[in-house]
Amino acid sequence: MSGTPTEVPQVLDGLPQQRAWARGAIPGGARTKPVRAARPAAGLRGLCDPRGLRRLRALRPWRLLPGPTGTPFTFGYAALLAATSLVSRYADPAVVESLHQSSSTDVAHLLRAPLLVLPASALWIAGAVVSSYSLCFLLVLTALERRIGGLRTAGVFLFGHVLATLATEVPVGLAVLAGRLPGSSAHRLDYGISFGVAASLGALAGLLTPWLRWPLLAVFVGMLVQDLAAFADPMTSWGHLIAVGLGVVTWPVVRRWRQARLVAAAASETL
Numbered sequence: 001m002s003g004t005p006t007e008v009p010q011v012l013d014g015l016p017q018q019r020a021w022a023r024g025a026i027p028g029g030a031r032t033k034p035v036r037a038a039r040p041a042a043g044l045r046g047l048c049d050p051r052g053l054r055r056l057r058a059l060r061p062w063r064l065l066p067g068p069t070g071t072p073f074t075f076g077y078a079a080l081l082a083a084t085s086l087v088s089r090y091a092d093p094a095v096v097e098s099l100h101q102s103s104s105t106d107v108a109h110l111l112r113a114p115l116l117v118l119p120a121s122a123l124w125i126a127g128a129v130v131s132s133y134s135l136c137f138l139l140v141l142t143a144l145e146r147r148i149g150g151l152r153t154a155g156v157f158l159f160g161h162v163l164a165t166l167a168t169e170v171p172v173g174l175a176v177l178a179g180r181l182p183g184s185s186a187h188r189l190d191y192g193i194s195f196g197v198a199a200s201l202g203a204l205a206g207l208l209t210p211w212l213r214w215p216l217l218a219v220f221v222g223m224l225v226q227d228l229a230a231f232a233d234p235m236t237s238w239g240h241l242i243a244v245g246l247g248v249v250t251w252p253v254v255r256r257w258r259q260a261r262l263v264a265a266a267a268s269e270t271l
Contacts, residue, residue, distance in 0.1 A: 066142045073150030074141040081137070081193070084123050100124065100191055105165045107173040107186035122161050126192035133194045140197060144204045148257040153200070156250055160199015164243035165190070168235050194236070195243040198224075202247020203254050220244065 066074035088096050102109075103120040110117060125131050145153040169190070175181040201220060205213045221244060228237035 063146070064142060065138055066145070071142050071145040071150065073154050074138070074145050077141070078138060080123065081125055081134075085125055088124065100189060103191050104188075105169060105190045106188045107169055107176065110166075110169055111173075118162050118165065119158075121165070121191040122158075122193050122196060124191045124193075126194065133192070133197050136201065137193055137197050140201045140204055144200050144207075144254075147204075147207050147261070148254055149261060152254070152257050156203045156247065156254065157196040157200050159250070160202070160243040160246045161193070161196035163246055164195035164199065164239045167242050168239040172235065188235075190236075195239055198240045198243035199247040199250075202244040203250045204247075206248065206251030206254055207258055217244075217248075 063070070066078055068075050087099070103117060103124060105117050105121045125134055125137075127133075141153060141157065144156065148156075172181060172185055172188070176183060176186050198220075202217070205217050208216065221241070224237060224240045224244070228234060228241070
């Protein structure tokens with residue numbers, strides 16, 4: 001055999017893989033396969049993608065709870081509720097009863113000092129920290145504040161708290177005036193955060209994807225309907241349903257707020 005390189009048949013030029021081998025031919029007829037760069041697995045590419053990293057950071061479980069920097073309104077409000085809950089637990093029962101009475105949004109107090117009792121009634125948790133609304137408060141208001149901001153979340157909460165309270169107490173006052181209810185109904189003890197939480201949950205549902213929005217509303221409203229059917233506290237049960245409806249009414253507004261917040265965040269990243 002001669003020392004000249006082995007000629008590659010021309011017919012191989014029609015096959016791309018074999019043309020690559022021909023270009024890498026070496027003396028003596030040996031061929032070397034082209035070295036191909038290893039591609040990262042699809043999962044690794046997703047992790048290295050900045051968008052994938054942002055998704056992972058968004059799934060951090062501690063983001064479900066409020067923090068002093070990310071959700072200052074919810075964090076501060078939760079600290080205030082924790083303090084009033086400690087007062088309810090450890091203070092003298094007579095003092096606690098007096099505080100609850102002076103914060104009650106019953107008809108008599110609403111007629112005398114509505115601007116005082118409406119916000120004051122939201123400083124207490126009915127059932128203290130063991131109430132289911134305590135956990136709902138933390139999860140719902142944290143999620144809502146992360147989407148629309150603290151001041152707007154406070155607005156949604158107060159919107160539901162005030163209007164649902166008036167929607168349930170005003171009919172009681174009218175019924176007392178008409179003689180349909182006894183005068184003691186005007187002094188019914190009424191305080192707590194549940195109306196504001198229910199309205200906030202209704203508003204938050206409008207910012208979620210449909211597969212999460214409708215099951216959440218169905219479960220929550222179903223629980224409220226069961227409470228109403230039990231007739232243990234029909235006025236409060238109606239107030240919760242009204243509050244959820246008020247939250248749903250805010251969907252066009254909270255969606256605009258959410259979009260404006262996203263646009264502002266995107267603009268800040270480009271600076």
